Amino acid sequence: MAEKTQDFVKGLWEENPVFVMLLGMCPVLAVTSTATNGLFMGLATSFVLLGAGIVNSLLQNIIPDEVRIPSFIVVIATFVTIVDLVSRAYMPAIAEQLALFIPLIIVNCLILNRSEAFASNVNVLRAIIDALGRGLGFTWALTFLGGIREILGFGTLFRGTGAVIQVLGEWYQPMLIAILPAGAFITLGLVVGLVNVIMSKSFSIKELFGGSSAVKEEQTTA
């Protein structure tokens, strides 16, 4: 049980596909100009991860090693095409926004990585749990980055849906660079740096406070 929980939780934080493994950077940089796009891209990718994970785990004894990469890619491409067609049929507005980035999920190395390194070596249940964890990790990361960039670049959250939230008022002069490609690199870099600081062993809140009280002491003695 502990192992399965571990499989799930890893993808959310410790081995987050975006902030720690730095996989699938193309959609991460390209579609996170708004929280809505990030969220839907994350969910679409999660569906493909799950589908490819299940099929590639079930077929692990059938697919010969020599052709595993082309086989995985065909399976992944099938699920991506399903997402593409279904989203265009049932969610045309969002599909139009994401346009060519949906077919590009095929080449998201996160999915191939999970099929190759995990799903094809474990049973279906573990493959499903892993896919859900990584998918959710990818989704929150994209939504988070999209949210930061959207707030800075538009002053809103979840624009393009029925539930737009006006975060910053009329006074706010949108920071255009946040939604431009440069903004994607800057935001991603800062967030990855922040995640690194939080995760690093040397960082502890206690130390931070200890440091500041030491300064205070010095000031009082002076």
Added chain:
Amino acid sequence: MANDKMQPRLILVLTLITIASAVSLTFIDDLTAPLIAEEAEKRVQEAVLSVVPDAVDFEEVEDENFEIFKALDEVGEVVGVAVQHDIRGYTGPIDVMVGLDMAEEKIIALDVLSHTETPGLGARITEDEFRDQFRGRDFSSQEEVDIIAGATISSNAVEVVVSEVVESAEDIQAAVESGGE
């Protein structure tokens, strides 16, 4: 490396996987294709009615260069002409619908039917703020359109596609008149 005995199995497995993929996608395509086509048709209908708001109905007019729709009111009078035209944008074709008031020689309104521009940048050509600049624009207007910051190519493409339509206004009018008889 695969030895000679291995190879038929490689081919067989990969072929079977590809066949399974093709079969399932055919099935999904069968389910979604009518919905996607219906959505596209609805988009055209909405676009014609949105660029010529006085219209309640429309008829397609045969033409070599443009997709022309004659917009009609309740009594079947022509109240405007909607022209569909496309151009290469930044990442792919931009398909627009332009509503023309032939009597006043003015653009009534503009709608973007489909495009593959960058989300959040070029994709903003669909927003009212940009499209409204074409509302009521004279055919002869030389005034420049305010481009969207970060989306110069997309904005310019729309401006060019609109002027292509406007420059052919006489031909379009001729097509509408001959098609109406």
